[in-house]
Amino acid sequence: MTITTNGKVGGDRVTNRLLDLVPAAPGKQSRKDFSSDQEVRWCPGCGDYAILSTVQGFLPELGVARENIVFISGIGCSSRFPYYLETYGMHSIHGRAPAIATGLATSRPDLSVWVITGDGDSLSIGGNHLLHALRRNVNIKILMFNNRIYGLTKGQYSPTSEVGKITKSTPYGSLDRPYNPTSLTLGAEATFVGRSIDSDRQHLTSVLRAAAEHPGAAFVEIFQNCNIFNDGAFDTMKDRDTRDNVTLRMEHGQPLVFGGDGGKAVRRAADGTLEICAAGDEGVLVHDAHATDPSQQFALSRLTGDSHGVTPIGVFRDVDVPSYDEEMNAQIDGAKERQGAGNLMSLIAGRETWSVS
């Protein structure tokens, strides 16, 4: 097997210096510490249960004080998530969670702020906020549950539904071309983009861990099954018989190979796009999630089941760029240092005053 790298495979593991600003948990925490007393009310069989369980299992590992974790959501099935976690939380309005989280995260660097959203919430009504939170690199972790359907409003097509989808609002088939959420967010200058699957606890945990350790905005797309309105949307990636042949598990620094016996791989075609080849072929690519230039990461995001018969999961991109929060707080600290703490009365008096006796 010949492996082609883009010269140097980018730096060391990215660590989150921002996480050091969040107080540590006083002792060991368990899944139970993060389960609220609220009855979980998703439809039986919904993929959200698995994600909730994985997140509750992962949060103790973060090691930060429970009271310094905040989950903010928008509207939709997934957005009920914060109610079920014993942290601070806000169930806000449709599409706006990234904006609300931006205000909280930038004003409170001592908090670990997470956004829970869905494909309709974040890509349709809240598309603008998602793009801007990512480009600014605000220190928030956005978990986007993609079930490719509107569930809470009972089954209309979503911005990630396939063309021609027959739903209640599209009896003749939907006309919209869908977004590819990872391409979209890489295009929005996101510094972390990952993807995982609701039912794969181990893989989802690894992507959550990488997102948590990323010092800035992280976007994680989680394929989530809606067993009521769009059942089986990701079945080929879950089915034991098919999953290995249609899922590319990307790992930084490792060759991009897949297939039951690792027999298939990804390489660059003559026209610059990526193509599937045999693992033994010339030019198999090595995944570089830390590369500053996002070209290869973006090219990977273009691989889909429909176009190439394979869907990548894992971390597409994870680069260390100063976060918006750090820089905003540095400006404030710098101003205080240079000018001293502000004096209100001299501020309001200004430079031109006159006295009347």
Add this chain to the structure above:
Amino acid sequence: MSEQVREQVRERETRRLDRVVVRFAGDSGDGMQLTGEQFTSETAAFGNDLSTLPDFPAEIRAPAGSPAGVSGFQLHFSDHDILTPGDAPDVLVAMNPAALKAYLKDLPPGADLIVNTDAFTGGNLKKAGYTADPLTDGTVDKYRVHKVPLTSMTINAVNAAEGVAGLVNKKEAERAKNMFALGLMSWLYHRPTTGTEEFLRQKFKKRPEIAEANVAAFRAGFNYGETTESFSVTYEVAPARMKSGTYRRISGNLALSYGLVAASELTGLPVFLGSYPITPASDILHELSKHKQFGVRTFQAEDEIAGIGAALGAAFGGSLGVTTTSGPGVALKAETIGLAVSLELPLVVIDIQRGGPSTGLPTKTEQADLLQAMFGRNGEAPVPIIAPRSPADCFDAAIEAARLATKYRTPVFLLSDGYLANGSEPWLLPLRESLPDITVEFTTEPNHDGDFWPYLRDPQTFARPWAVPGTPGLEHRIGGIEKADGIGTISYDPANHDKMVRLRQAKIDGIAADIPPLEVDDPSDSARVLVLGWGSTFGPIAAAVRRVRAKGLQVAQAHLRHLNPFPANTGEVLRAYDRVLVPEMNLGQLRTLVRAEFLVDAIGYNQVRGLPFKAAELAGVLEDVINQ
């Protein structure tokens, strides 16, 4: 100016006036706002009372020379306290034919008209829409016209100035003509001049030759007044007798910005401003972005919704969340304001009103967002509303908005407008100890048998506890879905919803007991007509009331600062008069509210011309109502 020149000035006839209104007008690139601002600074330094009204187009550079591109600045100054920027100018400085065309209709016969004759060329006349030269065809016969070749004299003065010749080109020299006009006006009204020279040298300190060119033009204008035969008199307006103390001049948006910084110090909470640029509110974002040493965070969001969303997120974390906007932005923020009502978190929503609907008149004033602030949300979503009455009052209004927001855990509307935002007046600086103590305490302990119930209310104020993330043991979730009274978990129970809707309303209604009663000004104590206003109409209404009283008529005046809830005695006050007149720069929004709330058949006087009321006009309306 040398002492000798000053002596010569005094030899000419000097007329004493108690008040003067001047208006500078020219192309929007002519620097008229700067000229007006600087004349105002001289006037403030001299000790007059004053009030200003800038009037500029929405376009940054409308077609040069067209009436649409005219920018004006009006200043009213006096030897006594005044309330408005003045109805009509006593003197108009017209830098070009378009300025004359745009503003001549405002000039009363006999007023002084200073025109830049160099700009009255065939092309400029055509652009202004004149078919004949108005300076010679009888158009300006009714005025005392002073024809000044302002541009050419400016160029000559600049070219002759020491340290300037050869360093500035003709265009740069010509651009100093606004300083020539300022010099002439400074001479005509005996204004102090050293401040302006210092200002110019400071402003252009990176290009001293430009500073000297402007100083030369300024002096040339002053000296031209001295030597020309055109002006037979000069005018003096003595300093006003004002309350003792230290003053500065301030505009509404600046006062509002300072009020927010003060509110931060007084509450002990850092300001977080989430905002999207919009006229006429952007200046608050600009100003607050400078004051990082006060811990002020400013966030220029991707849109209006993100602006308020971020402010609300920061409020959840314990900041003083603020968003600033104008009417169209309020429309976009409505859903988030509703969320803040439901979450019961403090939030200050500042609306610098402008002409509407839609884009409307971005640079002109109006007060037509009252009903939007009052009702522009889904469901029963009451929000307190506060409106400042003058530019300086924006400072106190901002503090009051923060007080109510933090004490009652509610979004609060502050309704300013374009006139207050950009207008300015002298401000008697407050003393630190006169500012209210509005310190905020967060909840840090469980409040219900060892648990934390986020909607367990204070029995007096009905405010819910504010426990911020990072507080151990008080982890809780809040959201826009209806919550069970007390415990705050999701509840779809019909009786609970009815109770929560009424509780939220009662909380806001209860503020009436926490604000001053509506004061009535009626020296006669026997007036039968009350004039009721709100917001920026205070100045024109009070000026009209003075005029009416000066004629021996009786009228009572009351002005609302709190519009939701109204002060507790409002109904009683309104019902004590035979007639209630409500002048508003809208089609009757406060009138609608007082009629609905108090069954008082108030009379409206309404204008939506994008400009403040004129005192004389309002006085006439008042007289009509009194004499009915």
